[in-house]
Amino acid sequence: MSHPTTINLTRPITSDTPAGALLPWEAPYRTEDIVTLTANGANLFHITMGSGSATRLLGPGLGTPGGATTERLAPDRMVNRDASVVRVGPREPSGSVGAIDPDLLRAAFAAATPAKGDAVLLVTGWGDTDRWRDDPHYYLDTPHLTEPAAETLADLLAELDSDVLLTDCAYLDSPGGAHARSEWTDLVPWLRPPFPSDAARTYLEHYRPDRVRRDWAATLALTSRIWTVVGLVGCGGLPADRVRLTIAPLNVHGVGEVPCTVVAQEIVQERDDGAPARTFPR
Structure with a gap:
């Protein structure tokens, strides 16, 4: 019996990457021994991390008053979802798409012709290397949406009756935007100790809604209208057009953002001769 090929598109959560230490509202993943095999005969850990790990x-609950929080995304919208793959290719020699504008999005959707009712996987190729392990520029130079592109993307998804977007962009906006990037991220590391440091708390006390709206404009515009998964890796192994997805978020109540696992599986259909017609490259 032939089994469908499965790919894990989830970026690992580890304590030895730059993730969580670049923006003032993030917190790095850390573990501390509670008991150990050597001393106690078992391994238990105290874990700390930010919701954006x-x-x-x-x-919608991320930035919309009264918006739905993550536990309210129904399981039937997350399990065995058919998803159309929409590819936005690099247009810079470095391989980064850079800022994704409305025209680039419309061209990518026209070329892909995604199916009605599918989730949509917006693939830039940014997560197809291991740069996330040790390179801060994986996070800081990610492809990202302009605010008009976020509105255009929400409109394109609405036309398709698509209720879930997934992407391999590390962030939806240029990380830090106009304010936090220059006021925090561009400082030398010892002047920006990560949350929950006193310095990060003090900065965030002065990081008021007008600045958040500017720095997170694309994120707020898109997530107010569409459930979105960000930070996929390994999308280069996906087939040309469609996959079947399972999204498994941590079941944390009352939050607008939560870590999740995303697994893609090839859609296998029988040919006329009874053999499987595979959609993943072998």
């Missing part, structure tokens, strides 16, 4: 699900 690695691959994560963003919902």
